[in-house]
Amino acid sequence: DFSPIQDYESYISSPENKDLAGLGLTEELKPYTKLLIGQEQIVALPSIDRSNIPEVTVKWLQDYNIKSFIAAPVFFRNMPLGIIMLDFDTTREVFSQKEIDLLSTIANQSAIVVRQTKLFDETQKAKERADILRRIITNIRGSLDLNETFEILSRELVNIFKIERVLIIQFPDMQNYEEWYIRYDYLVSSNMPHSSNVQLDPKAGEYWSDVIFKKNKPIIIDNADEASISESLRYNLNVLGIKAITGIPIKLNKDVWGSLSICTSYPRHWTEDEISLLQTISDQVYLAIKQAELYSTTQQLADREATLRKIITTVRNTLDINEIGRGIVNEVGKIFKADRCFFRIYDRDSDRFLPVRIEYRPSDDVPSIIGEEFPEDEYAGFKECYKNGHLLIFPDTETSLKEPECDTTGIKALMENYNVKSNFGIPIFYEDQFLGVFVLHYTRNKVMLDENEITLLKSVADQAGIALRQAALFQETKDLADRLAKSLESERTIREILFEARQQKEHDQIFNYLLERLVDLFNVDRAIHLHFDKQRNLYVKNEMLKKQELQSILHQPLLLSEHTEELDPQDFAEIILINDVNSEIHNPQLKEYLKSRNIEAFLLYPTAKGLTAEEQEKVMSTTMLCSSTPRKWLQSEVDIFKLAVDTTSIVWFEINQRKITEETRSTFLATLTHDLRSPINAQQKALEAIITGKLGSSLNDFAEYLQD
Template sequence: MYKKVYKKKKTAIGNSEIMSATKKEKLLAEYISLLSELREKERIVRKIISEIRESLDLNQVLQTTAEDIGKLFGAERCRIALLDPVNSKFHIKNEYKISENIPSFPESQDKDTLPHNWQECLFINKSPVLINDAEAQHLNIEENNFLKLRNLKSLIIIPIAHKEDILGIIAVCNIHSKKDWEISYIDILKDISHQIAVAIKQAELYSNIKKQAEREKLLRKITETIRSSLNIDDVFNIICKEIAEVFNVEKSSIVEIVDHNDQKTQYIFRYAYKSREDVIRSSEFDFDPRTHDYWKKVLFDDEEMLIINNLSQSNTPDYFKSNYECMNVKSILGIGIKKDNDKWGAITLQKVDECKYWTQDDIILLKMIADQVYIAIKHAELYTETKKQAEREYLLRTIISATRSSFNINEIKQTIVNEIGRTLDADRCIIHEVEAGIDPHNYIEYLSSPDLIGFKDINLEDSGVKALIRIHTKEKKEIIAYDVNKYLKENNLEETTLVKHVKQMNIKSALGIPIMNGNEAFGILIIHFTRKKFLFSDKDLEFIRTLANQLGIAIHKSRLYLTLKQIDEREKLLKQIITTIRNTIDIKESLKPICKLIAKLFNVDRVFVVDFPDKKNFREFIIKQEYKSCERLVGISDTKFDKKMFEYWGNEIFVKKTKIILNNLSESDLPCFIKKKYTQLGIKSILALPIKGNEIWGILSLSQYSYYREWTREEIKLLEVISDQIYLAFLQSEMYSKITKQIETESLIKADNSIIVNRNLAQNIGLSCATSYCAIANMYYYLKDEGKITVDGYFLSNINDLLNITFLSIQEQKEAIQKLAELSLIHYKEDKSDKIYLKISENDNILKKYISNEKIPNRNQKTSEKEKIFYEISELCDIYSKYYTKNSVQCAKYFINKNKLVHNDKSSKITRQYFGIICRTMHDFMKLYSLSFNTMKSIIDEWFNAKPSKKNKRIIDFGLSNKILVNRLEKTLFYRLQEAKILATDTCSKLDFYSNTDFSLYNQTNTENDEE
């Protein structure tokens, strides 16, 4: 600038020598004005440069510079526009206007709006554009249109360049008048543009340094947060907020991407941040599933970063663009949170207000943050897993300890459901036992809130619950459902009753594990989530399966204990039942307490005993006794039954010889009329067995009203024993009745003086015939004395009249009349109304023949040799060795010898019946408990030991003590001997049995009387 002034000065002085004084003065004035103007311009330029250099606030520098340039050049308007390299747009934020009436430039303008030759001049050649007079200068059409559209008369545009980069432009223009721009203006503007370029770079450098400091601060804060907190959700919250501020974006989020082998990929927004309320948070938006899959493909499959500076111009799929355009997103930066093959999720930044050019520094910083987030996640997962593992180990120790120290299975189950519910933050945890013979309402439940619907609020016999039970216990399958509705759809269960169950219980995620012990399913361990969906990890599943396994062991152990306890209680009740039966001669009196005891023994709601008097006609029946556990139950005696029903049962049990075992009445193949009747009564399960021996007597039936029950083999066998005992009781009762009748009959015969009946008559024709003959003779001679005999000698009677005297059964009475007629002692006739006409034979010789001392042989009875009754023990050992094992026979012999020593019995003989019972008992007992000969000897020794062992040591692998086994052996032998006592037929055996009730088994009989 100084050189130019100097040249002009030299020229003026040289010319002044030939100029006039006037011209000198004029030139001097012009020179002085020019010099003053140059100094003012120089001052303004220095001021501009000084301001540019002294301030780091680029926006303030540019605004001041625009105002100074406009004033310096006397321009009507001046603007400084910076070029955005991302979208090739000029952003005009700094402008000078001489008047407010002058319109402003748009804040943003595309670079391509400039005429093409101007673009080449400015951006390629880096030369200025100069227009002094828009109307006078020769311009092309594009230039003219540009100037006319903006109403520009004069214009100077200078590029702001740094090396090869175009940073912006300086535009000085007039809109009302033309202006001849001096060449010096261009030089000034070039200097100023150079200084502005330096200022921009300085501002960028300052901004980068500031950003770097902020980013280092952010990294330190993230690192400190990770180190100070193990709550990963708090860490996500802080990170999302901080990175949004540092990167100057409106949205940030951390997403977990879970890839299931058997299900679709799951995308979980762990945290989503938004800078203000009008911004849509990503977690609140319903994304197209393909958008998530696109993220996964780019970040995980292609192992790239998703960098989008301008969404509308990106090459992303249309559905992806559409989703984010709906949220007004313009720029996106996403980086995977992963390390090697361990891919966890993604961290994303989204710019909403404007497009953002993501620099390499931005990408590197976000990558560093993603690495720190990965470390934080792994630390949190390690802490969480360690904590869970500790809690699980503590829970397992608690359960195992409770299992070993307690037989209270309900207490153990309650502990398990409570701990699982709290550990997994589940809403509902249930242990449901559904094994055969178990009440379906046998469950223990944990609820996170008392407002939740529980098993107590639903019908457990609903078909939806039954379907679950079938899946878990019959098919022995697990149900693992993150999304229950999706699980139902994928397994074609949408049309089943499970849908109703899921809706009723409001289940979002569910887990069902069968409780097993070996191959036996005891029940189900169920976990429900109703507030949220829960993803079960492999370790969660392993832990729950371990708990289910321990629970199966605990239930098995508890059931073994309960079984032993139940066996003991059942033995007591069985003994009480048998004692009641044997101590009561009249079975009618003992049936009521017996049925009550049976109901208690089997835990059933109803027990009834029915008798069929006519063994060939099952339509005729008598309800001997019925017991109901509560009065509200409708029993068989409370309603009218179709006789066809009992005819059906009689044919099934006695003709077809079928045991009636109905676990589920509704699923049985019973006739419709029977099923309908029992359904009306509310009966769900039935067990009915025959009461019979050599002949049919009746039925013993158990009914369950409260639930469907599966009858076990042990229960069926036990009921068979009881029905046999009831049959024996009826035989005993009938025997007692017969003896009573015989005694009364004999007293009648003795009291009758009209005929002499002695022992010979009974021996020759039988006691029934003799009793019947005496009754008929008594009635005949009484009516004859009264003159009521007909002309032909017959008198009218019926069977019932004779039964009232003879106390025989109908069949026995008919057989006696028939035999008396065959012996010609009487004559009889019958009519259609069951009336009978009787007549005594008048031939006295026939009667004398049968009452004589001479015994008349029975034609129907074969003569047989007299059977030997008492045997040597060695003989019996040889005989029974053919039927039982050697050890069984030797144990029987050992038992008898022990008994001999205890009772100081010197006899060496015993009846065959007694030895056979003892031998069979030893055989069955050793087989049942797998006992060896020496073990059985020790049990027998304990029996006869005057001072039983206090140690009560275990003898066999069952864990049963010798004391328990001795008690069982004693009971078994007692019952068998009592049974044999009733069934004994020969006189000697009867005497022997009735004389040895205390197990003093030896018969006090001399050798010479053995054949007596």
């Protein structure tokens, strides 16, 4: 084929003649070009009227006022380069051999000149291409940061190809072509949206990979509206505002990394030289990527070791769970450049996660998640995944939450409220014991963590598990020591209560002393001793106030029997524990009475039992600790309270029994004395009368014996 005639390739002697500039190879001239090129002969026609030229050719020549012509092929070492053609607007008798030889010589010299020029042009282009590649290689290999490498590369490509966008796409799993993501999107035009702000069809990866990886061809699209491509790819190009795109694989042999694409927002023709240059650049990009990845991997390993050492140091320097959690989330959040990193501790007793208490945020612009309680019912599936050791990795939260197993309204709403674009949740275990989870959130951009980064997170989770377990063991040991100390203190307190109570003699003295000790021991506002009367009405028998400004309820009925069921233990060993009167007391009259007396939380424990009018054994008196604010009663407090009340009850029982015994003994002795002394006194008086002789002479004979 022949390229169109350029302006500099055509000469006319008169303006009256038509210029052939811009004219390509026509059907009328093909027979002569074949003769010229195919047989390497000079064609000379002194007169078109005296030749066997087809009519269509004659007409064409006449249109251009050509009456005769001579043409010579231009060859360089059997390589056709073109044709030199001389046209005349007059007929010739003949072209002389001298003219033919001269034109042949000119053609031969032209061949040398054209070849030299082409060689120079090719050399110049090769030099320019080498300079471009050298500059790109120098620049991209001068950086070991992958994002910086992509930034430098994109700027160079924009300058070289005069384009508006560079897309670098990665295929992490070549077994699944729908698993792809845009690793870098460089934009210089406001006519196109950024890929992070649109929803793309992952199925486009199948067509894309089939062409550039399987068929090993570049994707060349001059006009997306007219191109024969898959609908999924057409959709993606449309939402990205791309009209023209060329995609080249980034690979070496069978090792495929992804693809490099250059784009415009308008139709554009891509030349072979551009595609060839882009392929060469792509080969260098592969090497730069591998170099940067190798450095990144090495750096990550070093950072990983440093992070783990720092976390281990943090763990070993404290046994406080909050400090451990804070140290880990701060380090992990910084290393992974997360927008939010937080702990969720799992409570085995309730089988649920506790509210978020510890988090890392690089900026106050990121909303805090402290205190957030995820919807338990809808979070159950995620919780089971964590408990089974699975990681929850959502590089694109919006897409992931559309999956059936993740399709929960509450979780979607929570992710939207906190603007979570990517979510990475790592379970924390100690051996087989599930302890909790720490989570990374990215709210500005979608992020894909690679395998090495996930491995680092797992290692951090392992260290966190060890740290949390150590902290838990320390806390358990500390709690045990506290309980032992409290037990010793309680034992001392109980001994004191026992000793002092035994010094008292009356009921009120004993229980007033008990209430006084309980108020100080538990730091409560009020302690009262309650009795049930025969009709099961409840009234206050004894009371001790910490603050004198509190209103006393001594000797007042607390409530009538129909309102006191919640304060009437059914078993003598049962304790009634109320942490918050407002939420735990159901009887409205009782709740109103308690709140009117500033009683917001209380402990109540039976003190004595007896028989009712129906001869049924019932609790007859109780002791009650009252707090003016809601209070979480500890088990250790409950145990001490029960022990103190039981001890006092025993003392009262002993004293009461002793009183009963003393009264019985006194009654018995008085009765015995009366029953024995009365007859003896009578006999003694009778004998005294006999001895005096006043009773007659008949008994005088016995007086001597009676005196003996």
